[in-house]
Amino acid sequence: MRSVAQRARREPTQRRPRVASGRARPAEAGERGESASALPLSGANGLARLQGILPELRAAERRVAECLLAKPDDVVRISITELAERSQASEATVVRLSRKLGFSGFQELKIRIAQDLVAPVQQIHEDVLPTDDAATVRSKVFGATAAALASTEKVVDVRALEEAASAIHQATEVVFFAVGLSAWVAADAAQRFTKLGLATQALHDGHAQATKAALLRPGAVAVGVSHSGSTRETVRSLELARGCGATTICITSFGRSPITRFADIHLFTSARETAFRTEAMSSRVAQIAIVDTLFVLVSLKRYDQAVRNIARVREVNADKRF
Structure with a gap:
């Protein structure tokens, strides 16, 4: 019969799954870990970063990323709560993914994706064109x-x-x-x-x-x-x-x-x-x-x-x- 010490050596300790608290947390209250894998801020835009990091993501993070890539136009119109619901993930997962991409949080990721999608002038006002005169503006x-x-x-x-x-x-x-x-x-x-x-x-x-x-x-x-x-x-x-x-x-x-x-x-x-x-x-x-x-x-x-x-x-x- 194996001793307790022998069983401990041969059977790795199983981590208990983290249980979500009953009360929802604020949007940016996600874990701060895994920053070492964050991408540098320079270089690729938000959508390109998402595509590049996709194979490395965990299941929940991948669902969030795929949701963003499938309908990038929607991301700038919804809150972090709505994105979490659509991707069947937690808000903490959305924040964690944003930080893996090198952003401070979901809000910065939204801004970068919005910049990818629209012309620079639309960041001033959606309907304005560079050729508009004062009366039109x-x-x-x-x-x-x-x-x-x-x-x-x-x-x-x-x-x-x-x-x-x-x-x-x-x-x-x-x-x-x-x-x-x-x-x-x-x-x-x-x-x-x-x-x-x-x-x-x-x-x-x-x-x-x-x-x-x-x-x-x-x-x-x-x-x-x-x-x-x-x-x-x-x-x-x-x-x-x-x-x-x-x-x-x-x-x-x-x-x-x-x-x-x-x-x-x-x-x-x-x-x-x-x-x-x-x-x-x-x-x-x-x-x-x-x-x-x-x-x-x-x-x-x-x-x-x-x-x-x-x-x-x-x-x-x-x-x-x-």
Whole structure:
């Protein structure tokens, strides 16, 4: 009969399969390993890198890569969550594949594939041509913005707007979380709601966001503004805020994206030109339109106070204008 030591030498230890946690993780929260196999950033474009590395990939990574190669036009229009669902893989696998290709994450991979697919001028605006004059450019940009507003009006849910307005009206404090180009939308929102007598602030630094979100209490409202819905800092802020019992609201363009998992109330925008730019131009206008709508709804709920506060603000700021 073999001894325990002999069996241990002859029978390699079997690794237990990793079990996914019950709670979904933010988009960029994938494993950071395997960076040694990452491709250099210079040289081949996104699609060429995918094709070249295909034979080396694990099964789940290969499914993601084949999904990207089969319909590259779609990748710039979907979130990391949607890609993971389509390829029957995890978000962590999508991030891991992106890093193997030499990118910091899925967002950078999307940008590189978009650059492969479109002419350089389309990265400025999808409908613009190099030969367009000022009048034509004006017409196309204004048209795209008007279309985004009209489309957003159709997709944003009235009940969600009412729920968000009620939560903000009753909140002990309201904090807006955003980074990048969405940060000025958050700053504008904080300025507006402050006029209504609400304790409001906007944070765009990742450390400050995490600190504040982790200290929120029930009764507070946290609003995350992210066009892609995959911005790590904003997603993490809502996750922390929700864990503390705060009501969470997201303003985003993607219905199935990481931020929606941690938001109690979803307010969606719609901007067609998202496909070919790292940050959609007209999405910011759509975000502002939602903020304006919420501001008016909350103002109506506290009408007398809103009228007094707005008049007082105008009075104290009168000497600041010529």
